[in-house]
Amino acid sequence: MSPDPGGAQTAAIADALPTPLPGRDTAVQYGMALLTVILVAAPLIPVLYQSLLDRALYDAGQQFTLGNFGRLFQTNGFGLVVWNTVVFATLTTVISQTLGTLAAVLFGRTDMPAARLFGELFLWPIYLSALVLSFGWYTIYGPAGYLTLLTQDIFGDAPWNLYTLPGMAMIAGVSQAPVAYIYCMSSATITDPSLEEAARVAGAGTLRTLWRITLPLLLPAITYSAVLNFTVGLELLAIPLVFGDPAGITVLTTFLYNNGVASARPDHGLVATAAVLMLIVVCVLVWLQGRLLGNTRRFVTLGGKATRPRPFRLNRLRWPLCLVSAIYILATVVAPIGVLVLRSFTSLLSPMAPLAEVLTLGNFTSMLEYPVYLRSIWNSFLVSAVGGVLATAMIALIAIIVLRSDFRWRGPLHYVALFPRAVPGVVAGIGFFYAFALVPGLGSLRNTIWILIIAFTMHYIPVGLGAVAPMLMQMSPDLDRAARVQGSDWWTASRRIVLPLMRPALVACFIILFITFFKEYTTAIFLFAPGSEVIGTTLLQAWTQGEVGLVSALATVQVLVIGICVTAARAIFGVKLYG
Amino acid sequence: MAELLIENLHKQFGPVRAVDDVNIRVADGEFVTLLGPSGCGKSTTLGAIAGLDQPTSGRIRVGSKTYFDGDKGIFLPPEARNCGLVFQSYALWPHMTVYDNVVFPLTLRKVSSADRKRRVAECLALVEMERFQNRYPHELSGGQQQRVALARTLVYQPEILLLDEPLSNLDAKLRDRARTWLAELRTRLGLTTIYVTHDQVEALALSDRIVVMNGGRISQIGTPQDIYERPADSFVADFIGTTNFLAGNVVEAPRANGQTLVSLADGQRVTIQSARRPALGDKVTFAYRPEQMRIATDNETATDGTIVNAAVMSHSYVGGRWQIGLDVGGNQIRIETQAATTDRRLRLWLPLTGGILFTEQAHAQSH
Numbered sequence: 001m002s003p004d005p006g007g008a009q010t011a012a013i014a015d016a017l018p019t020p021l022p023g024r025d026t027a028v029q030y031g032m033a034l035l036t037v038i039l040v041a042a043p044l045i046p047v048l049y050q051s052l053l054d055r056a057l058y059d060a061g062q063q064f065t066l067g068n069f070g071r072l073f074q075t076n077g078f079g080l081v082v083w084n085t086v087v088f089a090t091l092t093t094v095i096s097q098t099l100g101t102l103a104a105v106l107f108g109r110t111d112m113p114a115a116r117l118f119g120e121l122f123l124w125p126i127y128l129s130a131l132v133l134s135f136g137w138y139t140i141y142g143p144a145g146y147l148t149l150l151t152q153d154i155f156g157d158a159p160w161n162l163y164t165l166p167g168m169a170m171i172a173g174v175s176q177a178p179v180a181y182i183y184c185m186s187s188a189t190i191t192d193p194s195l196e197e198a199a200r201v202a203g204a205g206t207l208r209t210l211w212r213i214t215l216p217l218l219l220p221a222i223t224y225s226a227v228l229n230f231t232v233g234l235e236l237l238a239i240p241l242v243f244g245d246p247a248g249i250t251v252l253t254t255f256l257y258n259n260g261v262a263s264a265r266p267d268h269g270l271v272a273t274a275a276v277l278m279l280i281v282v283c284v285l286v287w288l289q290g291r292l293l294g295n296t297r298r299f300v301t302l303g304g305k306a307t308r309p310r311p312f313r314l315n316r317l318r319w320p321l322c323l324v325s326a327i328y329i330l331a332t333v334v335a336p337i338g339v340l341v342l343r344s345f346t347s348l349l350s351p352m353a354p355l356a357e358v359l360t361l362g363n364f365t366s367m368l369e370y371p372v373y374l375r376s377i378w379n380s381f382l383v384s385a386v387g388g389v390l391a392t393a394m395i396a397l398i399a400i401i402v403l404r405s406d407f408r409w410r411g412p413l414h415y416v417a418l419f420p421r422a423v424p425g426v427v428a429g430i431g432f433f434y435a436f437a438l439v440p441g442l443g444s445l446r447n448t449i450w451i452l453i454i455a456f457t458m459h460y461i462p463v464g465l466g467a468v469a470p471m472l473m474q475m476s477p478d479l480d481r482a483a484r485v486q487g488s489d490w491w492t493a494s495r496r497i498v499l500p501l502m503r504p505a506l507v508a509c510f511i512i513l514f515i516t517f518f519k520e521y522t523t524a525i526f527l528f529a530p531g532s533e534v535i536g537t538t539l540l541q542a543w544t545q546g547e548v549g550l551v552s553a554l555a556t557v558q559v560l561v562i563g564i565c566v567t568a569a570r571a572i573f574g575v576k577l578y579g
Numbered sequence: 580m581a582e583l584l585i586e587n588l589h590k591q592f593g594p595v596r597a598v599d600d601v602n603i604r605v606a607d608g609e610f611v612t613l614l615g616p617s618g619c620g621k622s623t624t625l626g627a628i629a630g631l632d633q634p635t636s637g638r639i640r641v642g643s644k645t646y647f648d649g650d651k652g653i654f655l656p657p658e659a660r661n662c663g664l665v666f667q668s669y670a671l672w673p674h675m676t677v678y679d680n681v682v683f684p685l686t687l688r689k690v691s692s693a694d695r696k697r698r699v700a701e702c703l704a705l706v707e708m709e710r711f712q713n714r715y716p717h718e719l720s721g722g723q724q725q726r727v728a729l730a731r732t733l734v735y736q737p738e739i740l741l742l743d744e745p746l747s748n749l750d751a752k753l754r755d756r757a758r759t760w761l762a763e764l765r766t767r768l769g770l771t772t773i774y775v776t777h778d779q780v781e782a783l784a785l786s787d788r789i790v791v792m793n794g795g796r797i798s799q800i801g802t803p804q805d806i807y808e809r810p811a812d813s814f815v816a817d818f819i820g821t822t823n824f825l826a827g828n829v830v831e832a833p834r835a836n837g838q839t840l841v842s843l844a845d846g847q848r849v850t851i852q853s854a855r856r857p858a859l860g861d862k863v864t865f866a867y868r869p870e871q872m873r874i875a876t877d878n879e880t881a882t883d884g885t886i887v888n889a890a891v892m893s894h895s896y897v898g899g900r901w902q903i904g905l906d907v908g909g910n911q912i913r914i915e916t917q918a919a920t921t922d923r924r925l926r927l928w929l930p931l932t933g934g935i936l937f938t939e940q941a942h943a944q945s946h
Contacts, residue, residue, distance in 0.1 A: 478670035484657040485629050485664045486684040486735065496683070500674050 025490040029407040032397045039458045040416050043431020044423065046438050047279070050272035057268065058437050068273040075270065077250070085251040087165050088172070088240065089233030095173025096229045100180025101222055105214065106325060108185050111311045113322045119181075121329045126178040127566050128337070129519035131238035131539060132555045133175050136336030137162060138242065139343050139552065146339055150351040163247035168239050174332045175239075176232055180225040187221035206312050224292045231285045234278065235424040237522045242543065252278055253522075256426050260433075261526055272434070275427045286422040337559060344552035363553035373550065375531070376538035377557060379449050383534055384517040387453035391517075392510045394457065395464035396502065400494050403472045404480060421462045428459045429526030436527075447529040455523045460516055464509045471505035472498075511569045515562055581642030581738045582607045583628070583771060588637035589649075590623050590795075597623045598634065599795035605739075605773065610765055612774040612782040615792035616818070621775045624792075625741055628773060629664045630657035641738050663737030667744040669728040671716035677703070677727050678712040684735040702734040703727075705764075722753045729764075739771040746781060758784060779819045783807065791815050813937045816866045823867050823912035825849070825929075832859040839936070841865070843908030849885045849929055853936035865936045867929065872914050875926040884930045891923055 046057065051069075053062045072078060106112060107119040125133055140147050141162055151158040161167050195217065199209045237253040245254055252274065260271040314321060343349045346358040367373045401407050402414040420428070432455040436442045445451050479501065483493035499506075521536025528537045535558050542551045583605040590598035598620040605611045613621035626632035627647065628639055636649035641662075646655050671680050678699060685695045703709040706726035716724055725745055732740065746754045746761075762785055765772060776782055782789050783803040791798040791806060791814075799811035810816035813824060827849065831840035833856045841849050841863060849865075857863050875886045892911070893904035900915045907927065914927070 476668055476670065478666045478668045479672060481631055481657070482664070482666060482670035482672075482731075483683070485631070485660070485662055486731070487658045487661065487687045488683075489656070489658050492687070497672055501672070 025405075028397075028491050029401050029405060032394075032401055033407070033409055033413045035394070036398055036413060036417055036461070039454070040419055040461075042435045043428045043455070043458065044279075046434030047272050047275050047427060047431045049438075050268055050434055051276045053269060055269070057434060068269040072270055072273045072277070078255075081250050081252060081255050084165065084244075084249055085234060085253075088169055088236075088251055089230050091166060091169030092172040092176060092233035092236075093226050093230045095169055096176035097180050097222055097226050099173060099177035100225065101184055101215075101218065103177065103181045103325075104184030104218070105210065105312075106321060107181075109214065109312055110314050110321075112314055112318055112325065114326075118325050118329055119185075121333055122181060123178045124333050124337070125175040126182075127515065127562055128559060129238065129521060129536065130172065130175045130236060131242070131521055131536060132340070132519070132558060133336060134171060134239050134242040135539075135543070135551055135555050136340040137171050139349065139548075140336050140339045144350075146349055146351060147335075153351060162243050163249075165244075165249060168243050168249075169233075171243075172233060172236055172239050176229045179229055179232070180222065183221040183225040183228075184218050187218055210312060220292070224289060227285055227289050227292060231282055231289075234282060234285075235426065235522070237426060237525070241540070253424075253426050256430065257525065260430055268434075271430060275430050278424055279422070279427050282424055283422040340552050341556045341559065344549070344556040347549065363549040367550055367553045367557075370550075372533060372538060373554060376533040376535050377554075379452075379533060380518055380535040380558075383449050383452050383456065384514045387456055387517050388510050388513040390453065391457040391460065391464060391513050392506055395461060395468055395509060396499060396506055398461065399465055399468045399472055399502075400498055403469065404477070404494065404498055405490055417465060418462045420459050423459065425459060425520075425522030426526070428455055429523040432458075432523070433526050447531055449532045449534075451527050452524055452532060452534065455527055456517050456520055459520075459523055460513060463516060464513055467509040467512050468502065468505045471502060475501060508569075511565060515565050518562060518565075519558060581644075581771060583739055583773070584638070584640040585624070585628070586638040586640075588624065588627060588639065589635045590620070590627060590632065591635045596795045598627070601637075601792075601795075601797055603790055603797070603800070605771060608769045608771055610772045610774065610785060610787045612776060612786040612789045613792055614776060614779060614782040614789050614818075615798075616777055619792040620795040621777075621792050622743060625664075625743055625773060625775050628739070629662050629741055630655060630660050644738075661735075661738050662741055663732035663735070663739070664741040665725075665728050665732050665743065665745050667747060669716075669724045669748075671724055671728055671731070673716050675715075676712065677708065677714050677716070677719070680716070680727060681712075681731045681734050684731065688735060698734055699730075702730040705733065706730045721749050722757055725749065725757065733768070733770075737770075739773065742772065742774045744776055745774075747776070747778070761785060783819070791818065793818075810866070810935060813864055813866060816935060816937075821869055821913065823869065823872070823910075823914075824864050825867075825907060825910045825912070826862070826864050827908070829857045829859055829861045829863055833857065838931070839863075843887070843910070845908040847887045847908050849887060850931060851885075851929075851934050851936060852932045853934070855936050855938070857936065857938055861938055863936055863938055865934045867912075867934045869914050871930050871933050872912075873928050874914070874916060874920070875928040877926075879926070879928070881928070883932075884928050886926050886928050889925055889927045891920060891925060894920060 050057045052064050054065045055062055103122050107115045139145055141160060148158045196209055196213050199213045237257060240251045240254045244251060256271055256274055260266050344363050347360050347362060348358050398417050402410050436446045436451060480493045480497050483497045524534050524537050525540060535554060539551055539554055585601055585603040588598055588601040601624055613624060615621050623632055627634045633654055634647060639647040645653050646660055647653060681699045681702060682695055685698060700709060703712055706729055708723060708726050708730060711719060711723060746757050749757055758781055774785060786803055788800060788802055789806050790800050793814050799806060799815045806815060807819050810819060816822045825843060827841040827843045829839055830842045833839045838850055838852045839857060841851060851865055887907055889905040889907045891903060892906050895902050900917060901919050902913055902915050903920060905912050
């Protein structure tokens, strides 16, 4: 063929510029922004509104008042609730930061045997819900737990009690330690190894280098994750509910649960006011996180190259430390989950009863017999799959509007989309509960899983954005600009170029949301109704009814599904499932 | 194809004037290069033409279509402009084959499927890439990617073609070949083209006219020969080619024939003939290309020029030639010679004409 462009030139005269639908870009952008604002505001406005009313927000004749705040602080025992909450969150933070930092240094930076394996196992509590972990700990360290009984048998008394603030904080600390670990690890892997090598060359020994160089460089990661874990400690419902309530230890979340859901005649003014209080505290903490993250430049650890720093040599301590780590992982992660799974296959688990005699599939058969259990498993799958797809779609659109458009309000939209970080799960639950009670016409959704999908989506927009945004920011803006210059409007460029290129990030986002939705219970506990139970809510209900066998069977199902998802996601897609 | 008109274009980034009162008129079919160091405003100007950056004020018109008018509040989005832009990064879509990349703009324009096939084939043939249409971008070399990017831009016959440093990602050898190929292509197509580069060799070789930019402003517009031989100020002289500057004071007002006597810092006197006429006492700078100067022989007396004494500061072998660093009255200059020199001092011949004289003011402004 002759390379003469003449043919193309004459044919080109007929070419008109494509005529995109006028205002389509604007419609998509404003529509999505509006939807996001409504979704995020939906639980917040009713809670704020209710906290200022003298009676329930669906009753007639309400009057605005500030009396609820006064009433809350005069409520008997509320001071103790606040005190318990602060102590619990503080202890949790101290434990998780200590464990996480130690693990990061030991598993990430030394030549200890099996360090990688321990690192993987150390992360497991973050994949499972704190609820399941609590049950695991109960089965082994609870008053009738396997190890408790064994210890009592031998020594006459077990030196631990989970039904105390330190006991609860221990479980919470173990379940939150992976957060500190992950932040320290990602900080350690981007640290310029020459900083440590310089200290070595200057004559510093292993310990001195660790103490004077490595740990100070980890300080921003430790501080930031400490604030994060303190926030989680304030918001945590499962552990205080399982261990605190029976012992009469109330924290803010269980206060909200007991007065809002479990109570026969809930005092909505009081509940909403306590929720607002919690919202304010968490907002301040999230703001603090932002400040801390903004200041990390001071600790410049970005050497750029992804070289792995040379591990510290432990020498004689290699095997002793390996043993200690093995015992820790076994005691806090493997044994609780393992024994919980084992419990589901037995009628009763005790050192006194020989295992062969108590083995049974009865828990699973009775789980299949009660429709509520099957329904909650099925609902969990539905919520996670359908909700995960919808939420991923919404998050993808928010991300491209915020990061890849000239939408006028993209800055505020970004802010709004990230705001749910500052909304505790219990507050979101109460808020959506009010919202659906308040807005006429939404009543039909109330007893369906849609209310859960909507609430979960709102609560986890920031998590999804966190999974999607980094890839979008790495993608060269020239790619969509090229499409724009060639005549496609923003929406076409997004659909044909940006979104297809984002596919790996969207898959990761979906998997993360699937797992998160699958184990979620905090928000759901305020919103579910007969027919829309999910695993988390049924677990709690069965627990309060004392059905330990059924609880372990259901928890085993959850562990199994999450285990398969996590393993598959990491093996097939190489998805990073946290951060 | 159309004429491009840029009038009083400004672009402000906070306190920085990235583009400062730029006026360019590009005739139909003309090839104009925006040349300058990084940060001179050339890419911002290109982005403003393509619609990727919104200027602060001014006007941009192509043919009868107004792209941008700050006063009337007109700003066409990029998709409404029908410009062709080849990005420095090529911006080929990695999830599409070469064919899919090139056919994309035709699909947008609802071209019939038979025409689409034919035109993509023609365009790929034009850039000699027809054998690669089923490959993915990552399976192509840099030079091949660049050709596909060009084909993707030419296939929809844009009104004007914008090229943003298209050769800068190629290695030196490939860049030479691509430049020759681009020069052939431009004569064949005759498209109105704006070419952005910081490489003076590309600019001189390809352009009908060159716009030299510095600090957001236009320093000079002219043909390659104009720019090289008659630079408007010492910045242009310095940026295009290697230039040696000598600074001095006018000690004798220009005579009728344009000859001026200038005294260097060490008192040596140089006669220079220039179209520009400085006044007595002015501080001036005059510029010579290395090829305009030579080492004078021992007994040579100055004809058609001046012989000055120079101290040899350095000499280095650069392959076939020697580069000699000299100090002439406090000015550092460089010349090239065929033979090495062992002398610590030598005599340098400067031509009477051909040097370019700038008054000190113009020199200071551009630095």
